[in-house]
Amino acid sequence: MIDFFYSEPMNTLSQDLYHFLVHYIGDRPDQRITFAEYMDWVLYHPQFGYYNNPTDSIGMEGDFFTSPHLGTDFAELLADCFWQMWQQLDRPDSFDLIELGAGQGLIAQDVLNYVNHRYPSFFTALNYHILEQSQSFLKRQRNYLYPWQTAGKLSWLTWDDLQPNSLVGCLFSNEFFDALPVHRLCWHQGQWQEIYVTVNAVHPDSAFQEIRDRPSDPRLAEYFDWVGIDVHRQNYSDRYCTEVNLKALASMERIAQSLKRGFILTLDYGYPASQYYHPQREQGTLQCYYHHRRHDDPYAYLGEQDITAHVDMTALERTGQEAGLETCLLTQQGLFLMALGLGDRLSQNNQHSQGSVMETLQRRESLHQLINPLGLGGFYVLVQGKEAKLDLPMPDPIQMV
Template identity: 50%
Template sequence: MTHPDSFNPVLFQRIVDCMNTAPQQRMTFAEFMELALYDPEQGYYATNQVQIGVAGDFFTSPHLCPDFGELLAEQFLDMWRVMGQPKSFTLVEMGAGQGLVAADVLKYLAIRKQSADSSAGYAAFWAALRYMIVEKAEGLIAAQQRLLQPFQFAPDKVQWLRFERLPEAGTVGCFFSNELVDALPVHQFVVQDGAVQEVFVTIDGDSQSFMEVLSTPSTDHLVEYLAGQGIDIGAGYEDGYRSEINLAALNWLETVSQKLERGYVLTIDYGYLAPQYYSPQRHQGTLQCFRRHGAHQDPYAYLGHQDITAHVNFTALEKQGLAQGLTSIGYIQQGLFLMALGLGDRLVANNNTCDITQLNEVIRRRETLQSLINPLGLGGFQVLIQGKGLNEKEQSQVLKGLQMP
């Protein structure tokens, strides 16, 4: 399963060393994924191997155009208005990639505060705004700081911090992420003899390559998780059924809810509600690997040189939020979310451009904007908004058209 000609040998040895010191010389798949992606020195996200963008391993919505970040800026402005325009409003972006969303949000607001009608509130929002980026990969932090250097002249406008060093409880504002939760390490399980067996990773002594073994779950939380999602493995799931459980996402949301005093949690990612996620027909789960825009399902290939992801179970996020004191405000597809924020107006304005010399640019921009709302692509991503410490008006008026999971 390992590809010796295209993986990071130093990372491979680090993982082997961890296995050799572990009980039964194995680790859970979640532990393997954590090291493969986030080892501080050799993991995919910690090295310059990570390539994000149209020419890289994968791309995200902000790589297409600044409109994604600009429309999010309008959403954040609307949140601030609905909350009564607090004097301090903190945006906490978790997993900021190369910093494109932050750059687009800040540039848009900086321009609007200079040119827009004062009654629109851009200048006051800019004065209240503090932007915090939570990132653990040193390579990405360096890229973000280079891109955001023009905004670092403003004292405390942009700050970087580790997830474990999030501000103490009391944040007023919005915690948000775009394609973060899908990259959190997941446990994998396989149904065997009608019961849940966890996937562990070990080393094949003969081939010196990674191999999987099935055994009793490492924690009771796995079976409890499935029960909490209304999933009965004993009913309709054939032996060999395989899927993922993202306990790290629950821990992440618990921490976020503890730090947020009043405001919103905005999560954008690809995924499903629990009944679709754990459909018996989806018998090989959702785990995917990306390298140079090629998708496959072998997490042991290209070790340290590929991204590893799993779709997000939004039902689990909603239920965990409720358990941690968050209110579920809405759930909607990204395409509809962006249309509600004004992307449709941008499409109309672009299509009404009459200068024939700009025809190619008009076509290109139309195709780009449509990519953000294509339900078979980025437009099919899901958006979950949760809140804390908000009154009924602050929940109901944050965005029209949202639907509950």
């Protein structure tokens, strides 16, 4: 089956990316690439990809915003969690904290500031590292976080720096896994087909076509069994399409293997596999964001829009288990942040705020947004440990009023 897609009028960067893709796809043996490869190029092409675009992609001025854009509370609560992890590991002299996909570096700035003032002994042990692929974000991070680098508290790593069994501390990420390229699969007469992208032969100047064919990688069809989904008992319709994120598994495996002792903390939007691959979720979870508008056309605004898919939390959990990690916690962001003291911050803000009425109201609104179960509060939080446990007293589910 072939579908046609037409994109919007293109700016110069989009045109450059389009011409690159036309040549790149044309040079492939079958003149097609998997959707995952397409998504990888449009997001991460070193010059024209969305995440290397010089304009702001994340934040109120960009296309979407993330928890650290709501003020310093989010990162400070995470810092309280890192401090607890350090305690649980018996306060090692050196604690490596590695952030995957740090974006503008907001969390790093707020964590380092807060730990410096609040937990001096932990600060002495703390070594913050960032693992970032986007050249554009790397540049911003290096400017913004320069004082911490010169103070010897922060450095940048590459994936190759992650040696097996080498780290004591925590590897963490916020909205990293959802930004990785996904394979798209469709159910057709009792079998999986994969979506490939080719150049539109009818209107070669305007767009791409989707083609469906056998999966490009045997791991794709095996995946469902592995996460506990019996595809033949699910009654998927012939309209059913979904995603599989092999890169997320490879990344999780890599970070899990690099851990000698400590934790992996993942915050992201997603579902356990049973919900992700529910037969009623016929169109999968792929979404695009352009100027805070959500839509479902990954071929529009080439290199100018974010493309993202929910994360299969069961698959991350299982990958960690296979690499020797135990699940310490799988919960939702709202509950996790409440367990770390967000409720106290809320009541302190209401009763003893030092700022203006407007600042007090804004902070209250931000704290509510972080725990709203219909928004950021509904994100999943997965904590996995190697030779390490984390005991957080979890509160009851949150009711928003």
